[in-house]
Amino acid sequence: LDPGAWMETMVGPRYVRLRKRIEEGIDTGIFPAQGPLPPEREVASLTGLSRVTVRKAIQELVEKGIVVQRQGAGSFVTGAEPGRRVEQSLSRLTSFTEDMARRGLESRATWLERGVFVPSPQEVVALALSSGDSVARLARLRMAGNRPMAIERASLPLDILPDPQSVDRSLYEVLERSGNHPVRALQKISAINLGEQEAGLLGLKPQDAGLKIERTSYLENGRVVEYTRSTYRGDAYDFVAELRLAT
Ligand code: 16G
Structure with a gap:
């Protein structure tokens, strides 16, 4: 120096x-x-x-x-060179906070929405809600240090997360404490072009590549815990899965 x-x-x-x-x-x-x-x-x-x-x-x-x-x-x-891509396993059910910590990165968030809402028809179906039920919503811009990585919108049944404000850092940590940590999830990944607003939040240009991820997570008894729609930056993520010969 x-x-x-x-x-x-x-x-x-x-x-x-x-x-x-x-x-x-x-x-x-x-x-x-x-x-x-x-x-x-x-x-x-x-x-x-x-x-x-x-x-x-x-x-x-x-x-x-x-x-x-x-x-x-x-x-x-931290070990995060600028622009380094992050590999995420598709075979392990982990949280953003855990994924970042494993790489020595600090998980940070800017809250976009956090509270109790009247569910959308999509949420009613995805979470199997009954009429009159409310929904807990958590929308965050998720960051590794100060580098934006993904926009994440999670919806949960209110009895699973009665107080959305109690989530400060990690949703999965809060679910763990109440015995509601999911044990299984279905995830769908599709390629998208970022819209203007999403690109702005992620520090990219409109039309840049993104990955839309939908995750539905379940408890052991089959109940839905969360329905989460995320937009990940296309230039920052590699999703990796181990494949075995079908028998
Ligand atoms: C991951 C999950 C998301 C979950 C979040 C909890 C994907 C695509 N999504 O980002 O469904 O809600 O972790 O993270 O992997 P937290 O415990 O750090 O809040």
Whole structure:
């Protein structure tokens, strides 16, 4: 990180140059995935840059999802190079939070909708609701660090999730606590072109490729727990399934 020639050869404001230099260090393994970055004050004294500049550079890495900051412990490399594709298994029933944690990424969300609603005809059918039943709805823009990954709209019967506001981080964690964690799910994936609004939320252009995923999850007794429609970015996901010879 020492100041040297890189400061002169690179263009842009100082904090951008430092950010790029740290990114290079991450790419070349000087700062390995999951490992710590040197403390701010150390970077400042090594480079001769001000603490403010160093903080801004690190903040940019956090925003790109490349670095996470942990309270009291400092900054760590997440292991998510910009643009890296995420592989998701099609044979395991996992949550977004778990999927991200397994890759050393921090799952974040922007809430688009969270509450109790009159169900749409589609929800009535998918969740096998009776007339007069309400529905719990959770719509989130799901992110890995600050990188948008998917838009997810989950609907659940109200007796399965009486208080939608109780979901802060992970829906599956809340279901686990109430003994309603699904054990089985059916999932359908279709290719789509993103509409204007979805593209905006995902940081892509309208018409860019997306994957529409519908998941219906069940309890052991066959009851539907959730009906979720998601839009995943086409440039960020690979879905992987293990196949066995039919016998
Ligand atoms: C996944 C599921 C979604 C589920 C969510 C719970 C797909 C396509 N969807 O994103 O159905 O509601 O995980 O995640 O995989 P959470 O526990 O992190 O809230």
